Amino acid sequence: MVKNITSFTGNGVADWLVQRVSAVILAAYTLFLVVWFLALPEWSYEAWSGLFAQGWMKIFTVLAVLSFVAHAWIGIWTATTDYLKSNTAVRILVQLAVILVLFIYLIVTFDAVWGV
Amino acid sequence: MKADRPVNLELTTISFPITAITSILHRISGIAFFVGAAFAVWFLQASLSSPEGFATATAAAEHWLGKLILWGLLAALAYHFVMGIKHLIMDTGIGETLEGGKLMSQLAVLISIVLIVLAGVWVW
Numbered sequence: 684m685v686k687n688i689t690s691f692t693g694n695g696v697a698d699w700l701v702q703r704v705s706a707v708i709l710a711a712y713t714l715f716l717v718v719w720f721l722a723l724p725e726w727s728y729e730a731w732s733g734l735f736a737q738g739w740m741k742i743f744t745v746l747a748v749l750s751f752v753a754h755a756w757i758g759i760w761t762a763t764t765d766y767l768k769s770n771t772a773v774r775i776l777v778q779l780a781v782i783l784v785l786f787i788y789l790i791v792t793f794d795a796v797w798g799v
Numbered sequence: 800m801k802a803d804r805p806v807n808l809e810l811t812t813i814s815f816p817i818t819a820i821t822s823i824l825h826r827i828s829g830i831a832f833f834v835g836a837a838f839a840v841w842f843l844q845a846s847l848s849s850p851e852g853f854a855t856a857t858a859a860a861e862h863w864l865g866k867l868i869l870w871g872l873l874a875a876l877a878y879h880f881v882m883g884i885k886h887l888i889m890d891t892g893i894g895e896t897l898e899g900g901k902l903m904s905q906l907a908v909l910i911s912i913v914l915i916v917l918a919g920v921w922v923w
Binding site for chain 1: 886
């Protein structure tokens, strides 16, 4: 069996499971925000920051962004290993760029909810 | 494997079944959302930073280009979401036949189109 060191967990079945669990968390977060928006009487800073000022929403958002990072990495890893096969250096560079972007998303989201 | 076996990888001459098209669109919508998430993350950070930041973020989202990005994000998210649910259903063993797969793909396209149109109505 080939052990793939760049995949999220290094194990296909574990990656598959993480992809499902993170998908369910992201789906729940998406549905919550959609319902919240549709139920909102008026778009205002008070309502928006008030939502994120609550502890459970900070935790929910951090959980969602962690799920996003894992989910996006597993998906993009699959796509890059499918399509960028002829040149390993190119694939690794693209993957590193993706990791950097995901890391920035993570840090900025942490910073955004911490400040409220 | 014979090295000179006949292969046809001419994408323009291959007729793709609906299951192949919905599958590649699932990947494309995922990558599109990954790229577009930069706007969402920026929006979150700016809108929560201060009332001024909130006003800037809101103005950006109400700009025609911002609306287009927002709709694009919602469209990619809606399609990816519906296809993800389809995967979860198929993981339980439902719709794993050729006919079942086709039907599920058609349903996914139909539901996605409705959601994408609704998202457009909401944005504009």
